[in-house]
Amino acid sequence: MASVNIIVGSHVWVEDPKLAWKDGEVIKIHGQDVHVKTSDGKVVVAKIAKVFPKDTEAPPGGVDDMTKLSYLHEPGVLQNLATRYELNEIYTYTGNILIAVNPFQRLPHLYDTHMMEQYKGAAFGELSPHVFAVADVAYRAMINEGKSNSILVSGESGAGKTETTKMLMRYLAHLGGRSGVEGRTVEQQVLESNPVLEAFGNAKTVRNNNSSRFGKFVEIQFDKSGRISGAAIRTYLLERSRVCQISNPERNYHCFYLLCAAPAEEVERYKLGNPKSFHYLNQSKYYELDGVNDAEEYLATRRAMDIVGISEEEQDAIFRVVAAILHLGNVEFAKGEEIDSSVIKDEQSRFHLNMTAELLKCDAKSLEDALITRVMVTPEEVITRTLDPEAALGSRDALAKTIYSRLFDWIVEKINISIGQDPNSKSIIGVLDIYGFESFKTNSFEQFCINFTNEKLQQHFNQHVFKMEQEEYEKEEINWSYIEFVDNQDVLDLIEKKPGGIISLLDEACMFPKSTHETFAQKLYQTFTKNKRFIKPKLSRTSFTISHYAGEVTYQADLFLDKNKDYVVAEHQVLLTASKCTFVAGLFPPLPEESSKSSKFSSIGSRFKLQLQSLMETLSSTEPHYIRCVKPNNSLKPCIFENLNVIQQLRCGGVLEAIRISCAGYPTRRTFYEFLLRFGVLAPEVLAGSYDDKVACQMILDKKGLKGYQMGKTKVFLRAGQMAELDARRAEVLGNAAKIIQRQIRTYIMRKEFVSLRQAAIQLQSCWRGSCTWPCRLFLLQKSSESCDHYSVWLEATGSQEGASKSQNGCKGNRCSQRSQGQARKEGGRTDMAVAI
Numbered sequence: 001m002a003s004v005n006i007i008v009g010s011h012v013w014v015e016d017p018k019l020a021w022k023d024g025e026v027i028k029i030h031g032q033d034v035h036v037k038t039s040d041g042k043v044v045v046a047k048i049a050k051v052f053p054k055d056t057e058a059p060p061g062g063v064d065d066m067t068k069l070s071y072l073h074e075p076g077v078l079q080n081l082a083t084r085y086e087l088n089e090i091y092t093y094t095g096n097i098l099i100a101v102n103p104f105q106r107l108p109h110l111y112d113t114h115m116m117e118q119y120k121g122a123a124f125g126e127l128s129p130h131v132f133a134v135a136d137v138a139y140r141a142m143i144n145e146g147k148s149n150s151i152l153v154s155g156e157s158g159a160g161k162t163e164t165t166k167m168l169m170r171y172l173a174h175l176g177g178r179s180g181v182e183g184r185t186v187e188q189q190v191l192e193s194n195p196v197l198e199a200f201g202n203a204k205t206v207r208n209n210n211s212s213r214f215g216k217f218v219e220i221q222f223d224k225s226g227r228i229s230g231a232a233i234r235t236y237l238l239e240r241s242r243v244c245q246i247s248n249p250e251r252n253y254h255c256f257y258l259l260c261a262a263p264a265e266e267v268e269r270y271k272l273g274n275p276k277s278f279h280y281l282n283q284s285k286y287y288e289l290d291g292v293n294d295a296e297e298y299l300a301t302r303r304a305m306d307i308v309g310i311s312e313e314e315q316d317a318i319f320r321v322v323a324a325i326l327h328l329g330n331v332e333f334a335k336g337e338e339i340d341s342s343v344i345k346d347e348q349s350r351f352h353l354n355m356t357a358e359l360l361k362c363d364a365k366s367l368e369d370a371l372i373t374r375v376m377v378t379p380e381e382v383i384t385r386t387l388d389p390e391a392a393l394g395s396r397d398a399l400a401k402t403i404y405s406r407l408f409d410w411i412v413e414k415i416n417i418s419i420g421q422d423p424n425s426k427s428i429i430g431v432l433d434i435y436g437f438e439s440f441k442t443n444s445f446e447q448f449c450i451n452f453t454n455e456k457l458q459q460h461f462n463q464h465v466f467k468m469e470q471e472e473y474e475k476e477e478i479n480w481s482y483i484e485f486v487d488n489q490d491v492l493d494l495i496e497k498k499p500g501g502i503i504s505l506l507d508e509a510c511m512f513p514k515s516t517h518e519t520f521a522q523k524l525y526q527t528f529t530k531n532k533r534f535i536k537p538k539l540s541r542t543s544f545t546i547s548h549y550a551g552e553v554t555y556q557a558d559l560f561l562d563k564n565k566d567y568v569v570a571e572h573q574v575l576l577t578a579s580k581c582t583f584v585a586g587l588f589p590p591l592p593e594e595s596s597k598s599s600k601f602s603s604i605g606s607r608f609k610l611q612l613q614s615l616m617e618t619l620s621s622t623e624p625h626y627i628r629c630v631k632p633n634n635s636l637k638p639c640i641f642e643n644l645n646v647i648q649q650l651r652c653g654g655v656l657e658a659i660r661i662s663c664a665g666y667p668t669r670r671t672f673y674e675f676l677l678r679f680g681v682l683a684p685e686v687l688a689g690s691y692d693d694k695v696a697c698q699m700i701l702d703k704k705g706l707k708g709y710q711m712g713k714t715k716v717f718l719r720a721g722q723m724a725e726l727d728a729r730r731a732e733v734l735g736n737a738a739k740i741i742q743r744q745i746r747t748y749i750m751r752k753e754f755v756s757l758r759q760a761a762i763q764l765q766s767c768w769r770g771s772c773t774w775p776c777r778l779f780l781l782q783k784s785s786e787s788c789d790h791y792s793v794w795l796e797a798t799g800s801q802e803g804a805s806k807s808q809n810g811c812k813g814n815r816c817s818q819r820s821q822g823q824a825r826k827e828g829g830r831t832d833m834a835v836a837i
C-alpha cells in the first residue's frame with residue numbers, strides 16, 4: 001500500500017535491526033527495491049512494501065493521540081511515543097486506549113491533589129492524556145448512564161500495571177470518597193488493601209523488584225449518589241511454586257523477609273533470624289531490596305492490616321503461619337532403614353519440624369508422618385506406604401505451597417468481608433490488573449494459563465475496539481459494513497474447547513494414573529496435527545508450540561500434569577484440620593463427606609477456565625476502558641527508550657492490532673476544514689469557488705481519482721495509504737510551485753544583470769562614437785575605487801587640437817570629489833559622459 005506513494009525524494013521509515021526503524025530519504029527506486037539514504041548518512045536498500053512514509057510535518061513534541069498521526073503505522077507510533085517519553089510525557093492516547101510508558105522515576109507533580117482536581121469533570125481529550133482522565137470518564141459514564149464500567153490495565157511484568165491501578169483507585173477514592181472522614185472508610189480500606197496484598201503476593205523478580213505474582217480484579221461499588229459503598233477483590237492464579245523455589249537474583253514473597261526484620265521479640269517468638277538461614281530464602285543470594293527497609297515495611301504492613309480490618313490476633317496467626325513455612329522448608333530427610341523410606345535427617349531438621357508443629361499448633365509426630373508416609377485405603381485393608389527422601393521433600397514442599405496459597409486466599413477473603421459488599425450498589429467500576437503475555441526460554445503451565453488469559457482479554461479487546469470504530473462510523477453516518485476483523489477464536493478453541501481442547505486433554509491425562517507428560521504430549525500431537533495454531537517442535541517429544549496472537553510460544557509439558565492437579569494430600573488435610581489453632585484449622589476446613597468420597601476431579605486449569613469465564617462475563621456487562629502499560633527498558637532505569645523492546649510490547653498488548661483494525665477501516669480522519677487547509681492546493685479552482693466545505697473536499701478527492709474513501713457528517717474518512725497518496729500529490733504540486741518561483745527569481749536576476757551590462761555597452765559605444773567625432777582615443781583603464789563608479793580613463797589625442805589632455809579621471813557619482821577636469825572637459829564637455837560608465 002505504501003509503495004504507491006513512495007517516490008524519489010520521499011521521506012520514509014526503513015527497517016533497522018537495532019533501532020527497529022530509521023528515517024531517511026529515498027534516493028533511487030529500482031523495481032521493488034528502494035534505496036534510502038538514512039539520517040545517519042548510510043544508504044539502505046529495502047523492499048518497497050517495507051518502507052513507510054514519514055510525516056515531515058509532524059509536531060516536534062509528538063501528538064497526544066496517535067489517531068492524530070497522519071500516517072498510522074508502526075514507525076510513526078514508535079517515534080511519537082519516544083518523542084513524548086523524552087519530554088516526560090508518559091501518557092499517550094490511541095483513540096480511547098491510554099498507553100502509559102513507565103517513567104521509572106517518581107513524577108509526583110503528575111499525581112497530586114491539584115492534578116486530581118484538574119481532571120475532575122474535564123472532557124476526555126481536553127487535558128493531556130492521563131490515568132485520571134480514564135478514571136474520570138469511567139466514573140462520569142457510570143454516574144450519567146448508570147452503567148458499570150471497567151478499566152483493564154495490562155502490560156508485561158514491570159510495565160507499571162500495579163502502580164497505574166493504585167493511581168486509578170486513588171482517583172476513584174478521591175471522587176467517590178467522603179471528605180473529612182478519618183479512619184477505616186471503605187475507600188481507605190480499598191486503598192490499604194494494596195500494601196497488604198503486595199506483602200503476600202509480590203516478590204522481586206528479574207523483571208520487577210515488586211512484581212505481583214497474581215492477577216487481580218478490584219470491583220469498586222458505588223451507591224446512587226456516586227459514593228463508594230463497597231468493594232470486592234478477586235484474585236487469580238497466585239504463583240505457588242515461588243514459595244519453595246527461587247533462583248538468583250529473585251526473592252521469595254516479601255512477607256518472609258519482612259517477618260525476619262520484625263521487632264526482636266517477634267523474631268524471637270517465632271525463632272527466626274537471618275533470612276540466609278532458611279532454605280526457602282537462601283536459594284538466591286538476594287535478601288534486600290534497594291531503597292526498601294524491610295523492618296519499616298513490616299510495621300507498615302501491620303498498620304495496613306489494621307485498616308483493612310485484620311485483627312491483632314489474626315495478624316499474629318498470619319505471621320505465625322509464615323514463620324512455620326520457613327521452618328518447614330528447613331526440614332530435611334535422610335534414607336530410612338527400609339527401602340524407599342525416609343527419616344528426619346538430623347537434630348537441626350528435628351528442631352525445625354518441632355517449630356513448624358508448634359507454630360501450626362499441630363502434633364509433631366503427625367506432621368512427621370504426614371511428610372514421610374502415605375496411607376492407602378483399599379477395600380481389604382489400610383496400607384501405610386513410606387516415601388523415599390526425594391518424595392518426602394516433594395511432600396514437604398507441597399505442604400508449604402498449599403498452606404501459603406490457602407493463607408493468601410484467606411487474606412483476600414478477609415479483606416473482602418471487612419470492606420463489605422453493598423448489595424444495593426447501583427453500579428461498579430472494576431479495575432483489572434493482570435499479568436501480560438509471557439514468552440520465556442522455558443515456558444510451563446503458569447505461562448500457558450497466563451497466555452490463555454491474554455488470549456481471552458485480546459478477544460474482548462478486539463471486539464471492543466471494533467465496536468468503537470463502528471460507533472464512530474455510525475455517528476458520522478458512513479457505511480462500514482465490509483470491514484474485516486480477524487478473531488482469535490481459533491486459539492481459544494485450541495486451548496479451552498470442551499471436549500478436545502488442551503485443558504480437557506490435560507484433565508483427562510491427570511485422571512489416568514498411567515499418564516506421563518510424554519503420553520500427554522503425544523496425545524496433543526495426534527489431536528492437533530492439522531490445527532494451524534498448534535506446532536510440534538521438530539526435535540522435542542514433550543514440548544508443543546502455540547501460535548498466539550502475540551507470537552509463537554513453546555511450552556514444556558514436563559510439569560503440566562503435576563501443576564494441574566488441584567488436590568491437597570489427604571494426610572496434610574487431616575493434619576491441619578486437626579490443628580489446635582482455629583486460624584490454621586480454618587484454612588483447612590474438613591471436606592464434606594460427599595466430596596471426599598466422590599471421585600470428582602478438580603484441576604487448576606479447569607478452575608482457572610471457570611474463573612476466567614466469570615471474569616469475562618463481568619467485563620462484558622461493563623463499558624471497558626483500556627490502559628496499556630509499556631516498559632521502555634529492561635534495566636528498570638529512567639530516560640531509556642528501547643525501540644525494539646517497546647515495539648514488541650505494543651504488538652503483544654494489541655496496540656498494533658488495534659491500529660490494524662483501525663487501518664482495516666478508515667484510519668485517517670480529518671475534519672473538512674483541516675482537509676481543505678492541507679489539500680486545498682491540489683485544486684485551487686475549488687478553493688476559489690464558493691463551495692460548501694464538504695463539497696469542496698469531495699471535489700478534491702474526486703479530482704485526484706481516490707476510491708473507497710467516505711464522507712462523514714463532519715469528517716473525511718480515508719482508507720489506509722490514501723493520506724500518503726494525497727501527500728505525495730501535494731508534495732508534487734508544492735515542488736512544481738517551488739520550481740516556478742525559482743525560475744522567476746532566476747529570470748529576474750539574470751535579466752537585471754543583462755540590462756545593466758547592455759546599458760554599459762551602450763554607453764561605451766556612444767563614448768566610442770563620440771571619440772570618433774572628437775579626435776582622441778578613449779581607453780577604459782580601471783575602476784578607481786570600489787566605493788564609487790569612478791573609472792580611470794585614458795584619452796589620447798589623435799588630432800592636432802591644442803591642449804588635449806593625456807589622461808583624465810571622471811566619475812558619475814555626485815559624492816566623488818574627482819571630477820573630469822582639464823582641457824578635454826573644457827573643450828569637449830564629453831569626457832564626463834565617457835567616464836560615467
Ligand SMILES: Nc1ncnc2c1ncn2[C@@H]1O[C@H](COP(=O)(O)OP(=O)(O)OP(=O)(O)O)[C@@H](O)[C@H]1O
Pocket residue numbers: 102103104105106107155156157158159160161162163164207208210211212213435436629
Ligand atoms: N507511574 C509511575 N511513576 C513512577 N514509577 C513507576 C510508575 N509506574 C511504574 N513505576 C515503577 O516501575 C516499577 C514496576 O511497576 P509495577 O510494579 O506497577 O509493574 P507491574 O506491571 O505491575 O509488574 P508485575 O506484573 O511484575 O506486577 C514500580 O515499582 C515503580 O518503581
